[in-house]
Amino acid sequence: MISSPLTATGTESDAVDERHLSGDLAMDAVTLRVGDIELMSSYYENALALSPIEERARVDGEVHRILGRGDVPFVRLVATPGLPAVDPGQAGLFHTAFLFEDQTALAGTVLRAAQDPHSRFAGTGDHLVSEAFYFADPEGNGIELYWDRPRDQWQWNNGEVAMDSLFIDPQKYLGEHLTEDVQADPGIRPGIVGHVHLQVGDVEAARRFYIDTLGFEVTAGNHPGALFAAAGGYHHHVAMNTWNSRGAGPRAAGLGLADVAITLPARVDLDALTARLTRAGIGFADDGRSISVQDPWGTPVTLSLPGTSTEELLAR
Numbered sequence: 001m002i003s004s005p006l007t008a009t010g011t012e013s014d015a016v017d018e019r020h021l022s023g024d025l026a027m028d029a030v031t032l033r034v035g036d037i038e039l040m041s042s043y044y045e046n047a048l049a050l051s052p053i054e055e056r057a058r059v060d061g062e063v064h065r066i067l068g069r070g071d072v073p074f075v076r077l078v079a080t081p082g083l084p085a086v087d088p089g090q091a092g093l094f095h096t097a098f099l100f101e102d103q104t105a106l107a108g109t110v111l112r113a114a115q116d117p118h119s120r121f122a123g124t125g126d127h128l129v130s131e132a133f134y135f136a137d138p139e140g141n142g143i144e145l146y147w148d149r150p151r152d153q154w155q156w157n158n159g160e161v162a163m164d165s166l167f168i169d170p171q172k173y174l175g176e177h178l179t180e181d182v183q184a185d186p187g188i189r190p191g192i193v194g195h196v197h198l199q200v201g202d203v204e205a206a207r208r209f210y211i212d213t214l215g216f217e218v219t220a221g222n223h224p225g226a227l228f229a230a231a232g233g234y235h236h237h238v239a240m241n242t243w244n245s246r247g248a249g250p251r252a253a254g255l256g257l258a259d260v261a262i263t264l265p266a267r268v269d270l271d272a273l274t275a276r277l278t279r280a281g282i283g284f285a286d287d288g289r290s291i292s293v294q295d296p297w298g299t300p301v302t303l304s305l306p307g308t309s310t311e312e313l314l315a316r
Contacts (some may be wrong), residue, residue: 002033008099008148008234013159017027018267018275021215023232026267028261028304029066029192030096031075032141034071035255037063037079039118043138047116048098048109049150049187050074058193069191074098076259078196084254086140091199091248091297093257094241095134095142099194106147107177108186110170113145124168129154129235139255146194154235161219163228163233195230197239198262200301201248203227205296206240214301215273237262249299259300266305273303 010026018020026155044050050067057063063079075096086092100106110133113119122134122142132146155162182189200206207227210216216229219236226241238260243249262268270291277284277293284293290304 006220008192008237009232013185016223016266017215020217021231021233021262021273022265022269024111024265025237026047026263027237029068029069029092030079030193030196030257030261031076031259032079032093032139033077033078033255033258034139035081035083037065037077037084039138040077041067041141043116043118044075044077046118047113047135047137048143049075049112050073051187053218056298062138064154067264069187069189072190072192074191074193075134078258080255082134084252086256087252088140088253089248089253091201091245091251092299093141094239094244095144096193096196097132097144097146097195097197098191100145100147100189100191100218102189103147103173103177104179104182104191105186105191106133106145107174107191109145109184109191109242111174111178112186113143114170120148124170124173126168127235128166130165131173133168134168139156141256142197144197146272148235157217160221161228163220163235177315195234195239197241198232198257198260198295199245200240200242200247200295201242201245203242209282209295210240211236213215214303215276215278248297250296257299259302262301262303263306264303266301270303270305 030048044067053066053068055065055253065077066073068074118138122136124134130146132144135143210229211218219230220228225243228236228239230237243315263287273291284291290302292302
């Protein structure tokens, strides 16, 4: 993972928990297979104020392009024209959530996204732990733009965090938080991938994979058709829902989500993960620096050591 002043992590711990992922994990750039890489690149540059970081054309004809802010990757776009479009009823991506350091940085990016003619606005949400605005990109991939409230304002009860989805008036929010400098160039403010929200076919099967095997911990398990999970006390690093995809089977080849990337602190954390995967009888690949595995619907998840370079990311 390339370092960032922002974090969406939990509490530090030197001891390796054999059952759970480290609270010092971080979410990394999400990989999307796209049909029109130029359209999608221009969208993420214009609507989200991202910049191209690096690009590689492979011998098989695929073009891989990484975009982000500064040297922090947000998305990797893989040009795969000819694949079927994103199927909203299939398992895969619900949204990628980009976290910003304050309400001003969020407001600047929200305004830019709202003004882009290729954006599809999908709503707002005061989630008690965060404030969020939702969009979809030109090929139907969901996007959340959000800011976290201070952690001392989060309310926990019996190990679960209180979350809701209350309306935020976008015009009022922009009026209260937008500044001239960020309005002119929202890309001057940093951001990171804060969490990834997935569509799955069955919440209990998702629980067995993401909680019992990968090692996330449930942070909100009482929302109808959804499960929220994290490491180290964050409100959620991953979420899984069946709102559009109940009963979905293994994913067919198509555009959309191609990889969920996570950074773990040390090799011992990867070793603990390999032990859990082995006990569960789940196949995986281990190259020494990263472990690659697929969830029950065929969504790839890659867990890597810190220091992943853009070269390594492009090589995946």
